[in-house]
Amino acid sequence: MSFEKGSTTDPVLEAAQRGDRRAMGTWLARHEDAIYRFALRMCRDEEAAKEVLQESLLAAAKNLGSFRGDAAPTTWLFTITRSFCGKQRRRRKGEPASYVPIDGDELQQRPLVDGARTPEASAEGRQLDQAITAAIDELEAPQRDVLVLRDVEGLSANEVAEVLGLTVEAVKSRLHRARVALRDRLAPLLEPGLAPSPACPDLVPLFSRHLEGDLEPTTCADMERHLAGCPRCKGACDALRRTLARCASGLGTVPEDVRLEVRRAVQNFLEPKRG
DSSP: OOOSTTSOOOHHHHHHHTTOHHHHHHHHHHHHHHHHHHHHHHHOOHHHHHHHHHHHHHHHHHHGGGOOSSSOHHHHHHHHHHHHHHHHHHHHTTSOOOOOOOOSSSSBOOOOOOTTSOHHHHHHHHHHHHHHHHHHHHSOHHHHHHHIIIIISOOOHHHHHHHHTOOHHHHHHHHHHHHHHHHHHHHHHHSTTOOOOTTSOOHHHHHHHHHTTOSOHHHHHHHHHHHHHOHHHHHHHHHHHHHHHHHHTOOOBOOHHHHHHHHHHHHHHHSOOOO
């Protein structure tokens, strides 16, 4: 059975479903960073995100044997995570949040290392990653959740709709607004010296739709002609493309102390019971 559309069967997942505990641990570890990132931004609370990560992985371990591939495994996992985030919010309603907006240092950044890059270029890349992380955190929750699932975690629009219980049209509408807001927040860093021109059309929302394949050919051709002759608009669209490429690299990993604690809990669950 194939679990990912257009992909071959995952042997690790199949072994985990047959009860192979080592394979189960390996498969869950693949997804822990993505689950934590999503939980952190949905719950808005670091302690809650840690609890959601553990609850989600344990629930996946308990139920993986009955998973039949009606959805992609990542969609299934994020749906579980979203459910536990909802429970956390209800449990913690009225409590002061321990989470503060991320400034780029509170999450461990996944290094984007290029051996050919100079130290200055690497520092600029880290600065951009930190700015993107902070800008995502400042988005309104409906936009943030869609952007994290689509552009950070790489789910399709259909899969995001399934996780969030939305229509695909609603997902894309929120996604385009989120991308524009993200680019606007990062414009001083990504587009220095490019002053807006009142004569230029607002191409960034159109460019976002173009990335989703939702533009009519004639509209797409008109947009490309304008970009070919307008450095300002080309710079804005290039900034959005660059931002989304960095998002797709994955922003943030599970803190090591949390990772070890959660893995111990999962391992205890997977260990054979002694009676």
